[in-house]
Amino acid sequence: MPAPYTPSAPTGKGTDDYRCFLLDPGLTEDAFLTGIDVLPGNPDVVHHVILFQVPPGQVAEAKRIDAGSEGQGWTCFGGSGVGAVGDSIDRAPWIGAWAPGGGGTVHQKGYGVPLAAGTQVVMQVHYNLLAGTEPDTSAARLRLAPGSQDLKPLETVLLPAPVELPCRPGKTGPLCGRAAAMADVKARFGERAGALGDLLHVLCGAEPVGPVQTCTRKANAPMTIRAAAGHMHLLGRAISVQVNGRKVLDIPVWNFDDQKSRPVPPVEVKAGDDLTVTCRHDQSLRDRLPAFDGQPERYVVWGEGTTDEMCLGILLVTRP
Template identity: 30%
Template sequence: MRPLPARAALIAVTCLVAGSAPAASQDYYADIRPILVENCVRCHSDDGIAWSMEDAESAYERSARIARAVSNQQMPPWLAEPGHQDYVGDLSLDEATLAVVRDWAAADFPKGDPRPDPAPPMMHHAAFAPDLSLDVLPDDGYLPDQSATDEYRCFVVDWSADESGYVTGFRAVPGNRNVAHHVVVHAVDPAMVDRFRELDAEEDGAGYRCFGGALPDRLGDRAVRAAYEERYPDGVRELDRSNFWLAHWAPGMDGHVFPEGTGIRVEPGTGLVVQMHYYSSTAPGEKDVDTRLDFMVAETVERPAFHLAQTRGDWLASKRSGTMVIPSGTKQTFEMADDLGNLVGYIAYLTQVPQDRIQALEIHSANLHMHSFGHSGEITLTHDTGRVETLLSVPRWDLGWQRDFTFTAPKLIDREALEGTRLGVRCTFENDTDDTVYGGYGSMEEMCFNFSYIAVQEAPATDPPTEGRK
């Protein structure tokens, strides 16, 4: 079995965003350093996720490493293939910026004369103002597994608001960015929170291992799953259906505000399962302490939203169903799609918008999710006219850099067009081990998911139902 990939080496340059035009001759202080300050120091700081770029001289010593990662387009960590959609916060590099870096490298990294750094950019979204903050970790913090390069650990946290509300913005503040790589927050139905707490209590130490999402890794073991379902018949399926992707954080994503006028409804008594991705190879012995979650919360929103999680349930039990099997030494592709017209009842349940008042859907994002055998994938929207639109293409998958890809303009689907409009996900896996890989919840099993943020346009209550509505 191959180990999970180390991330610390790849975090070297989460930056160098497009926008610089080539100069007649490039040097570090005049041309490269301003790009680093504008786009890199927010993560590569003394308190950041890897080596610091705050000191200009020490950053210059890594010039070859910077240029190599950028020229190979390994960095910045932007998985989306260009040419399909325009995305908010696109980190990808245009040819002009690549030329600046390549010309500098070809000239043997001229340094130039030192000069003061420009002012760094604002770290957080200008409109972000949290209404609720929640602590994630126990009082004494958490020490990541020192024997593993990567660890995915889930912690169950109470949503402390006393009344229903809508999450309209999110920020994670890791207590120790030397060991925290990313955060995913899943919301759990109030009726199932105690079941997740029970799972937490049954595993040694704070939290539980949870590579595949909100569920514990150990439920991927046949015997453990069988024992759990003796207590709770169909219990794993119930756990899986009772949580949804609420928000996430990755380096550089400080203070994310959801599309204006939208928000995700959260009820009192909801639980949050917070998946922390840790790595300790660059900071052995260091704990994560005082990690917190900040939320913007509104009493009402114009257009209630939700995260649609797309997969096939039988893929997650493939040792039994045989529906997602990747033999040793092979590359396999799996795909599925949902007809949006068939989801109207589910959408009404999630958003509490009556079915006959769902006027249109706004698809705001796409988010591909696989595990470490993922090779590539696509998320597509097939319109009721038959036109196929690629929402996201990821030709080179990297588990460590999964994120929402939010469109600069949402895809608007009128109610009359929902039936026959299909949102689909396709995943390709490559198994270079000696063992067969199955779909499932474990860290050495696979998943194929899309998560899309979708808002509902609601017709006024006085409008009569339109003919043909469901």
């Protein structure tokens, strides 16, 4: 980041700020990204960081968004805001991510994420305002190899599932109804990001309500899974990813402070195969975690905030 950024709730409500910063790595030739190292400047408030590639054809769009926003960077709940919304699932523009417990990562030998000459990077930083509003200057280091090397190109596939966690029996409050909870999410994150709680039901079909959430999607093209990771928030208990019932990722005890990607033995996936992510959450953790002190009991849906929830499988794949 070119200068320190002081986070704040952009809508005036909530305890989270998602800010995107356009960074130019100065790629004058094609390259492969073979590793990243995200350096959170203020770890107390940085909840997670995602790096998105901005191909040369989208750089002008990213610069327009940046120039049209007050201050450094722009608000970016739900994604970077660059490119079409549909680009963010089966061929996500992610080139790397950091969450608590993460460190520098290097891809397996012989693999890399292709970056065309002129590509820039959007660094999305999620700030958790429950931990303060002190300035932050985060950074990302990219490990690059020449584009002329014979490396297999890596892509990211995202597997989200809806989250529907009713208030616990005997607990009441103004946010214990689903409609009120959805309205609150939209007020904090905007209509586009706030509507994901409903849109994921369109993607996944079923509407599971309760502690176990799942989504099965058909692979739209053949691929080989090389690494996998999961993402949930503080109410998470367990997460798994399966291909046709075979577990590729299995984290039976979720640790929010250990969200690193895990290399897996190659898993061949054919077009039409079932890709399933399953999460288990626990509302009783509200009584045990300091982040929920003073937070009202609520019906929890998919949301961008630290005290909201997500269920997300992340696959690093190669294509034939």
